Amino acid sequence: MKYYITLIFGILFLLSACQIEKPSLPVWDVDLQIPLINEKYFVSDLADSLNIAIGEDDLLYLTASGELDTPPLGQITLDPNINISNIPVLSGLQVTDSVDFLDLGGIAELSYGEVASGAIRVMIADVHPEAEDWVITLTLEDITTSSGTPLQLSYSQATPWQTVDLSGYQFGVLNSGEILENLRVSFSASSGLPDGAILADLSIDISNPIHFSLFQGILNNYEIPAQGPASSIDIEYPNNVNQALTLHDALIRIQVFNESGFSCEFVGSFKGISEDTEVIIPIVDLNGENFQIAPATEANSTTLEFSNQITELMQIMPETIEIIDAKFIISTGSGIGSIRETDTISALYTAYVPFRFTLHDNAISIKSPVKINISAENRERIRENVREASLDLDFLNTIPIGATAYAYFDVQEDIDPENPDTYSFVKQLSIGSSQVYQEWQEPEPLSLNRAELDLFVSEVVYLKWVFHFDASAGPVEIYAGIDDYIWIKGEIMATLRVEEW
């Protein structure tokens, strides 16, 4: 009996003696793996509508385009300076003569012209006192109306200098191919005087310049200035990139649209400006001669390919390029041509820098650090819950460029990779060139320990990138076909502390 009672009470005692602790979950760490990325980054995606283009051969190009043009070429002015005074007009007779029609400035030789403005002055003086009902008729055969009727002036009384507006008149014969060297002048008179008697004195004056809205003829050393805005290259070059790669085979293609009927000579220089360098190179052909531009009558445009020193120009990684001191020169060698006052000469130029370069193991850095804002909520989570984190990335690189990227982190913006006191820590990641690695590359994961994670409890963290290319033995070419990409797969692995969130 005692045994049973002892047993029963023993059981009850054991049961009641059990202590059940208050529920309170401990903290623990879990490892989370979350895919970060599985993406092919095609070289072709670098192409944009501004400065990076893909050539027909799939080669990637850095391009920069600009333009320049002339103002409307305007009216060609001819200063014949004709002044014939006191030509006796004989009654009853017709006299035909010619006067020289030469440009006093020696610039223009007219074959045909449509007058925009200009005048001829005529004076009838010293009329014979016995002359009655007389008429003097002056005819200029080389000056005609639009219908081809020669300019004819009639006078029946003495006239002081009388101005005749030549606007709308034409000089010479259209497309005659002949220079109008003389103006034919004929005059006749009728009066009651005997034939042969001097009726009056005739004076003709074309001493003011004549302006032609359409000019056919020869121009001698006629300069047409041109200008255009500088062309910006909208690329933020990393620091020192010109030391890290050497360009090859850059060229500039210039397409000139000449609306005038004259061939001309193109004179100018390319000027490239980078942050701290300026390079000017003259635009000349391989023989050092200026390029010749064909007249409009032969082609819509003239294309010039210009490679002299362009590589040198682009090697400075210019932020702008422009053509300076540009002009077009029409010279006698152009022969007979034509210009309308609305004609212009313009040019479009494009610099082509193929992604064909030799790589050097020099550090280049992105100029501005990346500013990373971290929200208060995320800072709290990083502080309380994140124990470790790492980034595991694999690469398949089909591009013949290898590089090592260095990421410098700090809470201060002034990160100097050369000075360890200016940054908290640095992480590096290397991607081998396709010339070395044809398969997937699996570099060591980028790990952040607890001490490094503490940096990210700051409100702002700065990241500065520095890259070192793997030096290449010779030029490498970057194509942008469907097989040219960097394929990145990766995941984030984080050790998180589970506790009250």
Next chain:
Amino acid sequence: MKKLLIILMLTLVSYSLFAVPTAKSFFFADSYMLRAHGVEANYWNPAKLSGNSPAEIWLPLLNSGICVANNALDLDTYNFFVTQDTLHTEDKEKLLNKIDGSLRLDSSGNISIFGTTMGNTAISSSTHLYAKGGCSEQYLDIMLYGNTEDAYEFTAADNNVSALAYTDISVGIGDLTLPQISENFPVIKAGVSASLLAGILSVTTEEFNGHLENNQNESMSVLQEIVLRRGMGGIGFKSMLGFYSELTPYLEAGLTLDNIAGFINWNIENRQRNLFFAVDSLFISNISEDFYVYENESVDIDGFNTRIPPELRLAVMYKHKYAIVSADWVQGFKESAATSSIGRISLASSFLPLPSLPISIGIALPNSSSALKLSYGIGYQSAGFDIGLAVQTYDSIIPGYKSKGVSLATSMRIGF
């Protein structure tokens, strides 16, 4: 996160029940079919309703029991984890090593309302609560270690909840003597009970499909589909057929088939909750605000039936001078909140060290879904009255820190 875990655990506990016909069976680890008499025979074997027994009444609440248990964690383990500041790898291993496939929590309850016998008939009423719940070991693995594997699959086999609560009004008649097959063949008594069931609550997991795949090449995909069906308010029926025979003056054998035509039709307020969460091809690099699809809808549904699967029970009992020992074997025909399709054997013995001091001990042997269960009971009895208290422990010899569950029950009967 911690709150989430607590809610999960509490949910599982509250939704996890085991079949408990009456509280008194707690005293014998459910080896009780041939021991039940009076009102309790209504639930265990109506053949045992005897007109020779004194009339008996049940008072409300005094015959009640409740148990809470799980298949993996003992109190010691529980205390260890809730008192740790930090779980280290070896602690996690310790926890997961205790879980074999899934963490299952079960509980049940039984509350008497009233009951009385009149001769070989009885009428009684009690409320029954059954629930089960499980959580895959893989979920716990993710919770403790993170998603270290490439892929995880979660199915309803390991992840489910079910609950059933109803109140019965049962009428039984017993002590019916079957015609003897031969003179030498023992007399077989039969009985039958029928129960009108008032359904209180039914929760079932209709669908559970989970998938998590994290492959660097294939991205991360998550799919979680859960369909839970809930019924509140219903009416149903079940019946029991029982037989027993005194093979010798000391040996009895019995057989019952419970839950015959058992069902509850839920037709008052029925709803179905559809949970759907999916993430397809997730990368952090392309994450956006709508990277996931989440749907949580609760819709009214038509009435439905909850079948209560039949359950077969066989028992023998030997009456010795100093002890009464019994053995029961129970086998459900189908898995449900109230039944198990895995058979189970339980053994019990009762003693009377003093005429007024009955004590009992029982053991339910473990199977693939249930832990070892041991019962200890003590009481006081006199003419026409007995009262008792029992405790059960799971997977340990005595209730204590090694127990994976505990049950408590009280009983009181008044005879006149």
